[in-house]
Amino acid sequence: MTNHPVNGGESSPPIAIELQGISKRFGNVRANQDIDLVVQRGTIHGIVGENGAGKSTLMSILYGFYQADSGAILIDGVPTKIYSSHDAIDAGIGMVHQHFMLVETFSVLENVILGAEQGALLKAGISNARQTLQHLADEYQLSVPLDQPTGQLPVGQQQRTEILKALYRNAEILILDEPTGVLTPQEADQLFRVLRTLREKGVTVILITHKLREIMDVTDNVSVLRLGTMVSTQRTADTSMEQLAELMVGRKLESQTFAKADPVDATIGLEAHNVSLHGSKGLTELDNINLQVRHGEIVGVAGVAGNGQSALLEVLSGIVTPTAGHLVINGRTVSASEPMDPAQMREAGLHHVPEDRLRLGLIKSFTAAESALLGYHTREKFNWRVLLKLNLIRETCKRLMQAFDVRPQDPALKSASFSGGNQQKLILARELDKAPSVLLVGQPTRGVDIGAIELIHDKLIEMRDNGCAVLLVSVELDEIMALSDRIVVMFGGRIVGEVNGANANKTELGLMMANAMDDVA
Amino acid sequence: MNTSTVELPDWLEIVVIPLLNIILALFCAGLIILAIGENPIEAVGIMLKGAFGYDEAVGYTLYYTTNFIFTGLAVAIAFHANLFNIGGEGQAYFAGLGIALVVLTLDQYLPALLLIPLAIAAAALFGSLWAFIPAWLQAYRGSHIVITTIMFNFIAASLMVYLLVNVLIQPGSMSPETREFATTAWLPFMHEFLALFGVTVTRTPLNLSFFLALLCCLITWIYIWKTRWGYALRTAGQSEAAAVYAGIKPKRIIITAMCLSGALAGLVAVNELMGVHHRLLLNFTAGYGFTGIAVSLMGRNHPVGIILASLLFGILYQGGAELAFELPKITREMVVAIQGLIILFSGALALMLRPWVVRVYLLMRPSAINAAAS
Numbered sequence: 008m009t010n011h012p013v014n015g016g017e018s019s020p021p022i023a024i025e026l027q028g029i030s031k032r033f034g035n036v037r038a039n040q041d042i043d044l045v046v047q048r049g050t051i052h053g054i055v056g057e058n059g060a061g062k063s064t065l066m067s068i069l070y071g072f073y074q075a076d077s078g079a080i081l082i083d084g085v086p087t088k089i090y091s092s093h094d095a096i097d098a099g100i101g102m103v104h105q106h107f108m109l110v111e112t113f114s115v116l117e118n119v120i121l122g123a124e125q126g127a128l129l130k131a132g133i134s135n136a137r138q139t140l141q142h143l144a145d146e147y148q149l150s151v152p153l154d155q156p157t158g159q160l161p162v163g164q165q166q167r168t169e170i171l172k173a174l175y176r177n178a179e180i181l182i183l184d185e186p187t188g189v190l191t192p193q194e195a196d197q198l199f200r201v202l203r204t205l206r207e208k209g210v211t212v213i214l215i216t217h218k219l220r221e222i223m224d225v226t227d228n229v230s231v232l233r234l235g236t237m238v239s240t241q242r243t244a245d246t247s248m249e250q251l252a253e254l255m256v257g258r259k260l261e262s263q264t265f266a267k268a269d270p271v272d273a274t275i276g277l278e279a280h281n282v283s284l285h286g287s288k289g290l291t292e293l294d295n296i297n298l299q300v301r302h303g304e305i306v307g308v309a310g311v312a313g314n315g316q317s318a319l320l321e322v323l324s325g326i327v328t329p330t331a332g333h334l335v336i337n338g339r340t341v342s343a344s345e346p347m348d349p350a351q352m353r354e355a356g357l358h359h360v361p362e363d364r365l366r367l368g369l370i371k372s373f374t375a376a377e378s379a380l381l382g383y384h385t386r387e388k389f390n391w392r393v394l395l396k397l398n399l400i401r402e403t404c405k406r407l408m409q410a411f412d413v414r415p416q417d418p419a420l421k422s423a424s425f426s427g428g429n430q431q432k433l434i435l436a437r438e439l440d441k442a443p444s445v446l447l448v449g450q451p452t453r454g455v456d457i458g459a460i461e462l463i464h465d466k467l468i469e470m471r472d473n474g475c476a477v478l479l480v481s482v483e484l485d486e487i488m489a490l491s492d493r494i495v496v497m498f499g500g501r502i503v504g505e506v507n508g509a510n511a512n513k514t515e516l517g518l519m520m521a522n523a524m525d526d527v528a
Numbered sequence: 529m530n531t532s533t534v535e536l537p538d539w540l541e542i543v544v545i546p547l548l549n550i551i552l553a554l555f556c557a558g559l560i561i562l563a564i565g566e567n568p569i570e571a572v573g574i575m576l577k578g579a580f581g582y583d584e585a586v587g588y589t590l591y592y593t594t595n596f597i598f599t600g601l602a603v604a605i606a607f608h609a610n611l612f613n614i615g616g617e618g619q620a621y622f623a624g625l626g627i628a629l630v631v632l633t634l635d636q637y638l639p640a641l642l643l644i645p646l647a648i649a650a651a652a653l654f655g656s657l658w659a660f661i662p663a664w665l666q667a668y669r670g671s672h673i674v675i676t677t678i679m680f681n682f683i684a685a686s687l688m689v690y691l692l693v694n695v696l697i698q699p700g701s702m703s704p705e706t707r708e709f710a711t712t713a714w715l716p717f718m719h720e721f722l723a724l725f726g727v728t729v730t731r732t733p734l735n736l737s738f739f740l741a742l743l744c745c746l747i748t749w750i751y752i753w754k755t756r757w758g759y760a761l762r763t764a765g766q767s768e769a770a771a772v773y774a775g776i777k778p779k780r781i782i783i784t785a786m787c788l789s790g791a792l793a794g795l796v797a798v799n800e801l802m803g804v805h806h807r808l809l810l811n812f813t814a815g816y817g818f819t820g821i822a823v824s825l826m827g828r829n830h831p832v833g834i835i836l837a838s839l840l841f842g843i844l845y846q847g848g849a850e851l852a853f854e855l856p857k858i859t860r861e862m863v864v865a866i867q868g869l870i871i872l873f874s875g876a877l878a879l880m881l882r883p884w885v886v887r888v889y890l891l892m893r894p895s896a897i898n899a900a901a902s
Contacts, residue, residue, distance in 0.1 A: 350775025367773040382774040384756045
């Protein structure tokens with residue numbers, strides 16, 4: 008253990024967390040190499056890096072999910088061993104995960120005290136907790152309806168519940184992992200206001216994100232991780248987005264701009280007429296959708312996650328049959344009385360890159376070659392009626408991997424062993440290889456690193472230029488704006504607006520996404 | 529640390545872990561034998577000798593093995609479609625009815641070369657029919673397959689008692705059995721078959737359905753891993769959502785997988801009725817259907833594993849019988865308890881030792897954790 012001078016002097020700011028020489032290997036992958044990090048108390052500290060740069064590993068070590076192979080963690084200058092999230096909570100560390108850890112049928116209050124019930128009987132604990140929470144909510148301006156089931160709350164409020172959970176456990180250091188992925192720009196702004204309030208009250212915030220704009224907006228200091236090493240820690244004011252991006256990728260990035268297409272005369276590849284989808288519980292998931300995608304254009308569907316985009320993709324791809332209205336796909340009509348399943352959709356030239364790649368796009372326990380066959384095992388090309396042409400399937404997978412730079416190039420490797428970006432490239436390769444005339448793409452770059460994003464975007468534009476009708480669903484507004492020739496905005500299962508891709512602006516789209524246009528006008 | 533996501537090489541998963549489970553089970557069994565005042569080492573010796581020591585013992589062991597292969601494969605193929613078929617017992621029992629109906633109707637008219645394939649087909653058909661109903665209920669009515677297949681075991685048992693006592697019983701007989709099948713419906717015994725090649729072995733119940741069992745292993749292996757149907761079945765078993773995305777109909781997979789499963793379970797009746805008893809009788813399934821679950825779990829749902837696990841259970845059945853005979857202190861019930869321990873450790877607690885194996889493995893080969901990290 009190095010003899011570290013405790014930094015408690017009046018002149019320099021006190022240090023909340025200090026990591027010294029943290030290393031963590033997973034086999035021959037060095038997830039973290041000799042990482043030093045100093046986070047000052049009462050600051051918002053951003054950590055950026057590509058996927059696989061080691062951000063998550065580092066935070067998992069800090070939160071006790073993993074133990075570092077070497078190195079030390081100092082909390083408030085005291086060397087601390089963190090073996091579990093329990094230890095982390097005891098040390099005053101709270102974490103808000105990217106995917107919320109809430110019991111949706113429980114109220115906010117019940118969720119907050121879960122695991123901190125103070126005794127076998129709930130009653131006393133609950134009334135104590137109610138007081139404490141009210142106090143916390145007032146202090147940090149974090150109002151949440153305490154008695155409502157969290158599942159009924161908007162995402163932003165669920166996130167606040169998570170923050171309250173951490174504060175209720177006396178967290179003085181709060182780690183947020185990609186907190187804005189599911190928020191509208193406006194909700195994100197609210198979150199940042201909350202974070203600033205927390206900072207004023209002396210809470211230390213660590214913000215993990217890949218959105219550099221947020222880093223610039225809200226953080227005091229920023230650290231950049233690349234390939235498991237800490238390449239820079241500096242004051243946010245002294246740096247710029249361009250510099251951070253370069254540090255993250257390790258090379259200069261050319262900003263991707265694409266010329267917009269406007270194929271007015273092209274034939275229509277995909278058309279939705281008054282399409283509605285009513286769920287089994289009487290829930291209206293899609294409400295009277297009208298949509299056209301011409302060959303040679305990309306139509307972007309913007310919206311906050313959970314406003315019907317997933318249902319739209321399911322209906323358009325044939326996974327779910329619409330309850331009302333009809334679709335026309337390359338001239339073929341699809342409706343409740345004439346349904347088409349995804350296999351028939353593929354025959355009709357409509358291919359689908361699903362948004363949930365782990366659940367739909369591939370099978371984790373299958374080899375890459377088997378996953379590269381998903382949806383096409385009945386094609387004559389891939390079987391002799393009964394037996395699969397396993398050699399051809401393997402060769403095809405290898406070819407796809409080469410074309411889309413999927414690494415490692417090993418068709419026999421389990422699909423789960425590939426990184427998110429490589430899984431996505433494999434799925435994209437599988438679908439694009441079939442020369443689709445209509446392509447549905449859901450969240451093509453979710454959890455994908457910058458290098459792969461470039462390739463994926465290039466491929467989508469290439470498809471468009473080859474005359475494919477592309478429907479792009481994404482929660483990344485930047486992506487929608489960069490790629491789309493037309494943008495439609497979904498809210499509450501409806502299309503609430505349409506703008507031309509060339510003159511879209513972010514504020515306007517953001518307001519549409521929150522269905523708040525009327526309030527402004 | 530979450531060890532369940534760490535991938536182990538096949539040899540650890542298929543060979544080492546099951547072997548450790550068996551050793552642990554035998555150790556516990558040894559403690560029990562010690563407690564009743566017998567020598568466990570001696571007991572194991574008697575058991576192994578009873579299972580392998582002489583050709584008659586081998587015959588019996590393989591005869592039991594045959595049944596376990598059929599029921600093990602049945603459970604495995606359903607398992608690959610993410611279905612838990614607990615109804616192997618009832619499906620095998622009902623398949624016996626199929627054999628009896630075909631043979632009793634036709635054995636006076638058809639030659640063996642026609643009758644035997646026809647009766648085997650009837651067994652498979654009736655077995656799959658008995659699995660089809662729970663499968664349909666699962667696919668289209670959402671009734672859980674575990675519950676329905678269990679209940680169908682009872683229905684099959686009651687139905688067979690009724691039919692054997694009231695309908696199919698040989699007139700004038702006191703025991704609820706059909707008349708004996710004509711010899712054209714008998715599957716040749718192994719000792720008869722080997723005699724054709726000049727090999728003389730002692731007479732045992734082992735018959736040619738042993739080869740049928742091995743053939744089924746091969747076909748099941750090809751079906752699951754080499755055909756497009758097997759691909760669809762595994763896809764639906766791994767992720768229903770992905771199956772729908774791929775244009776596979778999960779409901780149809782449920783039906784096909786269960787029918788195939790029932791057909792395989794039904795082949796137990798071929799071994800028992802056409803191979804050994806030569807008549808339909810009560811309770812000929814003797815729990816083979818249930819043991820198939822343990823066999824499949826232990827064999828990791830892979831035909832090769834299932835052959836090995838079936839062999840183990842064959843040894844336990846045959847060697848156990850010998851043990852009860854040789855050591856008076858070890859009763860028949862005692863042997864059942866030992867079998868139960870093996871089932872407990874290699875079935876219910878099959879993955880109990882896995883976290884430790886993973887840890888040891890990772891200590892020796894740290895490069896294996898990549899997958900778990902990402």
